[in-house]
Amino acid sequence: xxxxxxxxxxxxxxxxxxxxxxxxxxSLSAAKQHTYIxxxxxxxxxxxxxxxxxxxxxxxxxxxxxxxxxxxxxxIGRVICSLYLGFFFYILARDIRIMADYTNVILLPNxxxxxISLCIVGTVIFVxxxxxxxxxxxxxxxxxxxxxxxxxxxIMLLKVLDLGNIMPIFHLSIPGISEGTWLVLSSTGQxxxxxxxxxxxxxxxxDLFKSLVISTLLIVLVVLMLILTIGVPVAERxxxxxxxxxREIRIADFLDRFDLLLVAVWYPLIFINMAISLYVICYGLKxxxxxxxxxxxxxxIGLLSxxxxxxxxxxxxxxxxxxxxxxxxAIVFEIIIPIGIFLILxxxxxxxxx
Amino acid sequence: MTNLPLSLTIILVIxxxxxxxxxxxxxxxPRSNRWxxxxxxxxxxxxxxxxxxxxxxISPTAWIGQMIKLWMPF
Numbered sequence: 006x007x008x009x010x011x012x013x014x015x016x017x018x019x020x021x022x023x024x025x026x027x028x029x030x031x032s033l034s035a036a037k038q039h040t041y042i043x044x045x046x047x048x049x050x051x052x053x054x055x056x057x058x059x060x061x062x063x064x065x066x067x068x069x070x071x072x073x074x075x076x077x078x079x080x081i082g083r084v085i086c087s088l089y090l091g092f093f094f095y096i097l098a099r100d101i102r103i104m105a106d107y108t109n110v111i112l113l114p115n116x117x118x119x120x121i122s123l124c125i126v127g128t129v130i131f132v133x134x135x136x137x138x139x140x141x142x143x144x145x146x147x148x149x150x151x152x153x154x155x156x157x158x159x160i161m162l163l164k165v166l167d168l169g170n171i172m173p174i175f176h177l178s179i180p181g182i183s184e185g186t187w188l189v190l191s192s193t194g195q196x197x198x199x200x201x202x203x204x205x206x207x208x209x210x211x212d213l214f215k216s217l218v219i220s221t222l223l224i225v226l227v228v229l230m231l232i233l234t235i236g237v238p239v240a241e242r243x244x245x246x247x248x249x250x251x252r253e254i255r256i257a258d259f260l261d262r263f264d265l266l267l268v269a270v271w272y273p274l275i276f277i278n279m280a281i282s283l284y285v286i287c288y289g290l291k292x293x294x295x296x297x298x299x300x301x302x303x304x305x306i307g308l309l310s311x312x313x314x315x316x317x318x319x320x321x322x323x324x325x326x327x328x329x330x331x332x333x334x335a336i337v338f339e340i341i342i343p344i345g346i347f348l349i350l351x352x353x354x355x356x357x358x359x
Numbered sequence: 360m361t362n363l364p365l366s367l368t369i370i371l372v373i374x375x376x377x378x379x380x381x382x383x384x385x386x387x388x389p390r391s392n393r394w395x396x397x398x399x400x401x402x403x404x405x406x407x408x409x410x411x412x413x414x415x416x417i418s419p420t421a422w423i424g425q426m427i428k429l430w431m432p433f
Contacts, residue, residue, distance in 0.1 A: 035433070119366050119411075123373070184433040296389040304377045305399035308370075312406040317420050327420045330427040 011212045013141045014203060018196050018216030019223075020144040021281045023151075024274045025100060026192040026220075027227045027247050028107070031328060032185030034241040038171045038232055039178065041225040043185035047193035048221040054340055055213045057347035058197060062205035064352050070201045071292040077350060083293050085342065089201065090289045092338045094310060096195070097282035099324065101125055101314040104275055106321045111248060112268070122311055125279070130307040132280035133287065134300050137202070140280055147273045154270045155223060159230060161254045161263070166233040190332050194339030196220070202285055244321075283307055363411050370407060374400045 032043040058070065065073035071089075074082035105122040113121060132139060196217050199208070231240050231250050240246040251264040286306055291299035318324040378385075378396075385393050410416050 117362075120369075123369070127373075180433075187433055294391065296391050297395065298384075298388050298392055301381060301385060301388065301392055301396065302399075304381065305396045305403070308374070308377075308403045309399050309406070312403040312410070316406050316410040316416065317418055319416070319418055319421065323418070323421060327424045329433075330424045330431065333427050333430065334423075 009137075009141060009203060009207045011208065013145055014199065014208045014212045015216040015219065016144050016148040017141060017203075017281070018199050018213065019220045020148055020274055020277045021198055022193065022196045022217070022220040023223055024271060024278045025103065026189070026224050028103070028245060030228055030231060030240070030246055031188040031192070033228075033231075033237060033246065035188060036181045036185030037178070037237050037241075038174065039182055040185055040232065040237075041228045042177075042182050043189050044193065044221050044224050044228065046182070046186045047189050048217055050190070050340070051193055051196060051217060052214055054194070054197060054343050055200075055217060056210055058200040058343050059205075059208070059210040059213055061343075061347045061350045062200045064350060065205060067204055067206050069204055069288075069292075070346070071289050073205075073350060074346070075292055077352070085346070086289050086293050088342070089338065090286050090293075092334075093198070093282050093285045093289075094306075094313070095317070097279060097286065097310045098313040098317050100275075100279050100282065101129075101310060102318055102321075102324060104279070105314070106324075107245065111245065119315070122314060125276075126307050126311040128276050129279045129283055130303050132276055133283040133303040133307070136300065137284065140277060140284060143273070143280075144277050147270065147277060151270050151274050152223065154267055155226060158251065158254065158267070159226065162230055162234055162250075165253060166230070167236070168233065170233050170236040171229075187332050188329065191335030191339065193217075193221070194335055197339050197343060198281065198285055202281075202288055283310070363408070366411060367404075367408065370404065374404070 026044075030040060032040050036043045062068070062070050062073065065076070068076065071086055074085055076082070078085075101122055104125050105118050108121045108125075109116065109118050132143065196213070199213055199216070227247060227250075231246055234250055234253055235243075235246065240249075243249050248264060248268075251267045254263040283303060283306060287299040287302045290302055290306075291297050318327070378400075381396075385396065
């Protein structure tokens, strides 16, 4: 594979953190008009975690974290890797179910969920089989386009923004913000995927940090637009508040379904996001069992995640309910284990003899 | 309600299609690849049948969620 540029890493991180975070703004019901603060607090926490992970990765030049873990600690390293594979597998299965529900509600109300899920999984498998180069090329194309469409949204919504919706702005509710931060920790923390799949020689901490900051700023932008346009009381009761926000936009008389245009830009980014999850699983499996071909595993693992997306959740309500408990598990993988990796992952003082 | 026989038929066709397309490459790879691929397909089918056919499905997230609820800070 050719060398990955710093800009591509920033966009890859943005593609893995942003699309689902803006679809369901989880912390609105807890943090109310201060929801944007919750994302900033979560970003501050993960700036530290990313620093630890990048320092751990730099101790093993030319290796990803998966590789350095399995090389340095053949047994414990493989156990940690397999735990991470399970973690990303859950994320993939959950995302498939979220997208199937979303497509069923918004775009294809008469198509059964199972067929929508199959179409999504099929696309994700094909993207993943292209490897890292395909993921990077796609995100490099769709990422900036999506940022531009968000900025265009801001311009179009300027005339309907109501500053009264964000008042009282200085009346901070610390318990509400804490609960909101708790809810968004898992989605912000997904950015830790980068050191696991990209070789340490290809990135600097600055790139990971920039990716985190850009993604957080864009989420804050969407949240602010949401609060200022729709208002907290309505937005917190909506299943897909960002979609309703886009529907507020009318461009004169000739484009009254701007939402479809934005979905057309956002949807491919969702596929890229899920393909990154599937790629991580296949790549991790290949590192753990070298005789396995990662590319050939994309279809079986994709199909397994499709089945599990049905098994894991009874319905969308149960999935939303589990989002409140999920941060406990996410914190273990996104905060506690990375701190452990930082503490234990040091190169051997005396290299192993062959 | 999802139609089980139709869904199963479609999934079986998809699995057959994947195997047909990939078999040339799979044959050249170590045997573990074929075993893992086939096992994962069988596991997927089993899970899908279980989650569609039975009315009372034990979902892992509901079960784990019940356990974690005891330690929820909020």
